[in-house]
Amino acid sequence: MDRHEVDWEPLREAAVRMTERAYAPYSGYPVGVAGLVDDGRVVAGCNVENAGYGVTLCAECGMVSDLVAGGGGRLRAVWCVDGRGATIMPCGRCRQLLSEHGGPECLLQTPEGVLTMREVLPQAFGPQDLYRT
Ligand code: THU
Numbered sequence: 001m002d003r004h005e006v007d008w009e010p011l012r013e014a015a016v017r018m019t020e021r022a023y024a025p026y027s028g029y030p031v032g033v034a035g036l037v038d039d040g041r042v043v044a045g046c047n048v049e050n051a052g053y054g055v056t057l058c059a060e061c062g063m064v065s066d067l068v069a070g071g072g073g074r075l076r077a078v079w080c081v082d083g084r085g086a087t088i089m090p091c092g093r094c095r096q097l098l099s100e101h102g103g104p105e106c107l108l109q110t111p112e113g114v115l116t117m118r119e120v121l122p123q124a125f126g127p128q129d130l131y132r133t
Contacts, residue, residue, distance in 0.1 A: 001105070003114040006107060010034075011034045011035070011078075012109075014034035014042050015033050015034040015044065015080060017032065018031075018044045020032075022046035022048070024083075025049060026049045029047075029083065031047040031082055033059040033078065033079065033081070034079055035075045036076045037067060037073040037076065038076055041070065043066040043075075046059050047059045060078075060090050060094035061097065063078075064097050064098075068101075074103065076106060078090075078106065086111075087109050089111065095117070095121040096125070103117065104117050104124065108120055
């Protein structure tokens, strides 16, 4: 999918709305994310922190749960924002999540413009790397 074919604004709006639902009492750093699925639906998530800090769920984890629980599909385009509405990069672990469910051609809004998952996670480990019997 070409970056110009994506209707980006609804994704940004959904991501910003998600920051208002975030549970981030420890970091004070709400995150929201929204993704366009290949069947046209929009999935979204927010970060959910925990008193056991390491148990925290990133916004992208919530979005991927929304994707799978809602019937699955492939992510085509993703936009991740902070509580000020600024575009942020997914953390390393979440790039792996996005790579699994969007593949190398999935588009990502970044502070440096639209990039592919291939560009933000080069040589990604993926299903093709697992031994098959
Ligand atoms: N966070 C996300 O939700 N996604 C990311 O990709 C980066 C970090 C959250 C986790 C934590 O609740 C807060 O941002 C501060 O690290």
